[in-house]
């Protein structure tokens with residue numbers, strides 16, 4: 001009997017060969033990428049303190065092309081969302097005021113935007129200046145955030161927002177825009193400034209900096225690496241090499 005089942009195109013030698021070339025080209029392009037000198041505020045709220053250390057200190061040269069594309073996709077949606085808000089009447093502060101450094105330059109961050117003027121909406125008033133932060137999420141995470149809010153679904157992002165609000169001294173409620181990367185829907189909501197969250201994130205940053213300076217690796221999120229976050233972690237193999 002003839003087997004008419006279609007072969008999986010991902011396994012086709014042509015696909016495998018081209019993807020291998022693409023990976024090599026991507027790796028060549030990023031050969032000289034350096035690890036960041038400062039701890040980025042976007043990392044601080046991660047659930048795993050050890051992962052924060054890896055993300056800070058390990059150069060991004062090892063990232064596969066797929067991960068770089070996810071980052072590029074986020075930048076694309078951010079720029080597009082911002083332009084749509086401008087078209088709708090929002091005004092943004094110039095880029096020079098979006099960055100901060102703290103702790104002698106060891107903590108730094110760069111916000112996506114600060115809204116300095118917003119159009120009037122019936123029954124709603126956005127106090128300005130307001131931090132603006134954009135995230136591009138897949139449909140599953142978009143729906144979860146829509147249902148449960150940012151702090152519950154992505155405490156890391158909530159910590160990032162609190163730190164930006166604190167260090168940029170923009171403590172009006174932040175406007176968050178989430179783009180659903182699968183459907184291109186957009187979700188906009190505000191997040192009030194949470195001073196306690198900012199303080200906790202700042203304390204955590206100090207803990208990570210002090211341990212890293214002392215060449216200490218912080219504990220794993222899950223000693224057995226069975227947690228779903230460990231299974232998805234891009235530093236899993238590296239983590240396994242250390243106790």
Ligand code: SF4
Nearest residue numbers: 048220221230233239
């Ligand atoms: S594998 Fe788990 S414990 Fe290790 S760095 Fe990643 S999240 Fe943390």
